[in-house]
Amino acid sequence: MTSTGTASTPTKRGRGDKSSATIYDIAKLAGVNPSTVSRALSKPGRVSAKTQKIIEDAAAELNYQVNPFARALPTGRTQTIGLIVADITNPTFFDIIRGAETTGSARDYTLVLAESAESPETEVTAARRLLSTVDGLILASPRMDDDHIRALAADKPVAVINREIQGVPCVVPDVNKGISEAVRSLAANGHEKLAYVAGPKQSWMTARRWEGVKAAAEWSKLSAVRLESSKPTVDGGRQVARDVLDSGATAVITYNDLLAIGLMQELQAGGMRVPDQISIVGFDDIFGADFTTPALTTVRSPLGECGTRAVTILLDMLQGHDAPGEAVRVETELVVRGSSGRLLA
Amino acid sequence: MTSTGTASTPTKRGRGDKSSATIYDIAKLAGVNPSTVSRALSKPGRVSAKTQKIIEDAAAELNYQVNPFARALPTGRTQTIGLIVADITNPTFFDIIRGAETTGSARDYTLVLAESAESPETEVTAARRLLSTVDGLILASPRMDDDHIRALAADKPVAVINREIQGVPCVVPDVNKGISEAVRSLAANGHEKLAYVAGPKQSWMTARRWEGVKAAAEWSKLSAVRLESSKPTVDGGRQVARDVLDSGATAVITYNDLLAIGLMQELQAGGMRVPDQISIVGFDDIFGADFTTPALTTVRSPLGECGTRAVTILLDMLQGHDAPGEAVRVETELVVRGSSGRLLA
DNA sequence: CAATTTTTGGCAACCGGTTGACAAAGGTTA
DNA sequence: TAACCTTTGTCAACCGGTTGCCAAAAATTG
DSSP states (O other): OOOSOOOSSOOOSSSOSGGGOOHHHHHHHHTSOHHHHHHHHHSTTSSOHHHHHHHHHHHHHTTOOOOHHHHHHHHOOOSEEEEEESOTTOTHHHHHHHHHHHHHHHTTOEEEEEEOTTOHHHHHHHHHHHHTTSSEEEEESOOSOHHHHHHHHHHSOEEEESOOOTTSOEEEEEHHHHHHHHHHHHHHTTOOEEEEEOOOTTOHHHHHHHHHHHHHHHHTTOEEEEEOOSSSSHHHHHHTHHHHHHHTOSEEEESSHHHHHHHHHHHHHTTOOTTTTOEEEEEEOOTTTTSSSSOOEEEEOOHHHHHHHHHHHHHHHHTTOOOOSSOEEEEOEEEOOSSOOOOOO | OOOOSOOSOSOOSSSOSGGGOOHHHHHHHHTSOHHHHHHHHHSTTSSOHHHHHHHHHHHHHTTOOOOHHHHHHHHOOOSEEEEEESOTTOTHHHHHHHHHHHHHHHTTOEEEEEEOTTOHHHHHHHHHHHHTTSSEEEEESOOSOHHHHHHHHHHSOEEEESOOOTTSOEEEEEHHHHHHHHHHHHHHTTOOEEEEEOOOTTOHHHHHHHHHHHHHHHHTTOEEEEEOOSSSSHHHHHHTHHHHHHHTOSEEEESSHHHHHHHHHHHHHTTOOTTTTOEEEEEEOOTTTTSSSSOOEEEEOOHHHHHHHHHHHHHHHHTTOOOOSSOEEEEOEEEOOTTOOOOOO
């Protein structure tokens, strides 16, 4: 066999051969005007049932597929939505990507993916580039500042996940329910001193979560201290173990699951027993949170649902609906596994 | 026929306002013909340096951005590549997606993502849909049959990951090195009876891995049995635990890490000590493989590199290079962690 | 300085759809 | 049967670039 050779073909431009039927071909075959074909295929009811049938048959025979670019040119509609995530490596985004892809493709939209590599500048560039080729854009945990986002939103429908910005449709997990559950559960298990391991300073979410923890701790009469982490990863979690021990806390809630996992690994390596001596609660319930021993107790954010909701909002806006007046909140809930429990020490 | 421009536009279609400068606007501002602008902006050296400068300045002033659709229409080039994965949920693909996105965007290509939900039919549909809008397509662990893939490849550049198909450029991990290392290591630790837990019957890879295990076991004078799993997930791993025990094997190599993790969880739950009583080796080294206790020993497939290679092949083909004559092989290697070791029982 | 070659810019015809305007055909009603 | 309202298909002008062909301008050569 030869390779993929387009060698000897008369080279019809880039396009393949069989896939190149146009509305003009259909028009000729059906004996009507191209514009009639266009209407038959996209404006339901605009042509008579009889003509419609003839045209549809012809289209089927030629196995016609619209050329998305030709359609996009005059209409501006591309049937695609863009998604920008801060870091494709970060499992937090896996579920968001998945939710968005699934929901989008169910409504015949294609997902275009880009990564900002945690850099606000890259993010702005990627966003601008994508914006011109998609019908709407989703920003998951964006790092760029509010004004940039508003500027994008002025051009085309934009939805933001994991951050709240006035005047832009947002989908954010409502951390309060999950956090209250977590803190109450810890209090019920005899803990009195709680530590919160924070995430990146510029993260909008890390502040919300700390507020939630502080408020819930106050309500449950626990003391709460905030510790900083160098980065929101497994490694960052390992590094903060020392501070956690020094703080004297017997229960820890971390900004995300990766920190929790790293922290747990490091504490266990140092001989601590989890949860007998210290309870650990993560955040998000990412893939792999239940691989650890003990499995990680965590406040689950419905990230897949965030992706789904964001797409839904976008598609609704594209149909002319108004954007939701205020942020859409999705519920969080405590998932109790083995890493939290009664204090035995 | 003078004024090409619809001068004082009240509302331009869907497009934003500032982003709507066209080559006609630039042409007017620079006092040249639109075609000259087009050439200045895309055919380096085709116009004089002086005109070039004037046009570039005008473009900058209007902050011009090409309209990708208008460009795609006559040329067929879209600057995008499509990636179809069997299951976005499966972490195996995370690294592939990431490698592809990173490599693509470094060369100014955008990644378009679709999922087949493990269904061959959905996969074909998605592939056909994507193919018309992208410059090239990557199929990661495709489920459709060889002929369908060849048909796609006849239309546009296609690269396949994790499967080998005559006449289509493929990137496959070469399992032999990693497997030999794994089997030798197990033999050196006193194991004599080995079990391989297979993956989906229709998976090309599961057969390759079994062949590798069988051959390496023979070489190292171990006995090897093949066990079937119901599905290649954590749950599937749990379900196969019974069979593993019954087989009498003291070392297990699984088709993928998820199976290994499930298997280990179930065995540990039943009181088995890993690795003292049984050694477990996974495959791929997915995200989270080191979250377990003990951390999972596994044969690492460089999945990110597979994504990168596939994109590179595609882009090279788009530049007119030939597709590689035979499958590109990437090396696998054993990553020894805690789940394998000396047999103490 | 004329003849010839090379640059360089302009013209116009696409790429494949969409859509407003309009007239022909068909149906109603007086 | 005439007058009038609908329905339905056609015409033609876009959308915003790309590119083959050609002639004017510039550079080179004799």
